[in-house]
Amino acid sequence: MSQAQKNLRKIKSLCYLTLGGTISYQFIYYKKDFEGYYKNVLQPISQRLNPEWSHKLGVSALKYGLFPSENFEDPTVLKTKFLNNELSNPIGIAAGFDKHGDAIKGLRKIGFAIVEIGSVTPEPQPGNPKPRVFRLPEDQAVINRYGFNSEGHDMVLKKLQNLDKNIFDRGLLGINLGKNKTSDDAAQDYSYGIQKFYKIADYFVINVSSPNTPGLRSLQSKAELQKLLSEANKTMKSLQSDKKPPLLLKLAPDLSIEELKDIVSVISAKDTKVDGLIISNTTIERSNLNNQIVAQETGGLSGRPLTDKSTEMIRIMYKLTKGKIPIIGVGGIFSGQDAYEKILAGASVLQIYTALIYHGPPIVKKIKSELADLLIQNGYKNVNEAVGKGVKL
Template sequence: MSKVQNLKKIKSLCLLTLGGTVAYQFIYYKKDFPGYYENILQPLSQHVNPEWAHKLGVTALKYGIFPPESFKDPSVLKTKFLNNELSNPIGIAAGFDKHGDAISGLRRIGFSIVEIGSITPEPQPGNPKPRVFRLPEDNAVINRYGFNSEGYENVLKKIKHIDKVTLDRGILGINLGRNKDSQDAVHDYTLGIKTFNEIADYFVINISSFTK
């Protein structure tokens, strides 16, 4: 057997192995996503830079890579909050979806309350990297993002493109921050309330995390 034939066989074997692996992953993902997440995705994420892992999670929700929640909330979880009837009282706080990218995805996986931000009037980069740190012994993460934000107007444009039915399915909170170089924090927060007034169900005024 020639060297060329051997190389072709090795290439075919590699392609077959890769195809089988991809097919197995896809079947596992479709059949048992909770198990796939717990046994594959979550362990893999621990080997990725924590800030990149955060971004990947938001992106996956943004583009619907995570399947929608098929579990139907039991009636005992129904609650009324801010004059809204919710199927459950579970919400996600600001800090995860900082720029309003994953509102629809978070709704699809079962959150009734989604709070985005903190958002600042003008775009700003936040603190220098590294700024997200894992604490494996505590199963925890510390972030020192420092109000990295795309700015009020950019986030507002994203929210306006979300289907109204999706927004009406739960409660949307807007967490407002101030710019690092702002000389008038009250103006920044007031501008935020005016900007998102017709969309937000509630506001949070964040005074704790701006960079110095």
């Protein structure tokens, strides 16, 4: 062997050694300190990727079990009763992250008690043209105009039929229903969803609040909502089953007090009732944003700019409904304090989405442990005791 060949061999061995060392180091770092690894390695990479790609990668990582199980046992103070179920904690993943029901098991593993999938439309549809998701890191916010990209009822149902429902011990699977863009019978689209998924859903969401499907938000008007909910209630009654999943309505944060009062009058009537509210979806408002360029993008804004707006709306609806209709609070929750404020305003349980985009799976444990501390410090024995305590009825 010539000297040159020997040198080449040495260089190759050195390269393999370095590569092996780096991979081992990364693996040990990942295993020993996932939170640090996520923050210092995975998060910076994910923030450099195109937001939709990053979303897809996150869903795939959860689907294939690449994120470790959360090393946090839910403390007793986080126990929550919601919709007649005992949950180990009150935190859920909001609709729009796992639109097609791919990552349910992984989402449970990283600590969510509630997994809401969807929005699912009856027929498959591609959604709006790309790009359709935009980050505003300076504002800890996101604008999206996905427009209900959905694999459709049949495909999603097939996946759910293969799901081991035992993973929902002390948890809930919610199915968020949408309507097809080209459908001119919204009530029928939601009724189809109820009929399709009632055996598997722990609750349904009638989503009439995404800003990216033309005409969808007008379904929140009194007359339209009456028609829609009367049809949904009729469908629910017609089900030949003891299992009738509760029906929740997801609202936009951009409604006026008068509109909210109208909604309360509809959902309190026997034939058009709902069992719960989700407050809120994304906003079309764009006030006080630092990133004025991305702010011009059309779509729904989520994250930090939504925190107070959605909390205020929860407070108003808790008051208007006299605390009688359970509320899932969602919008700009990044910390235990944000979650606690929504509970005091009247939310029974909570959901997050944008915080997961910016902080990854470790955010779930952070919110839960901070919330547990706050509840204990303020003398509450469990979440239910604190619900609505900041509102004078």
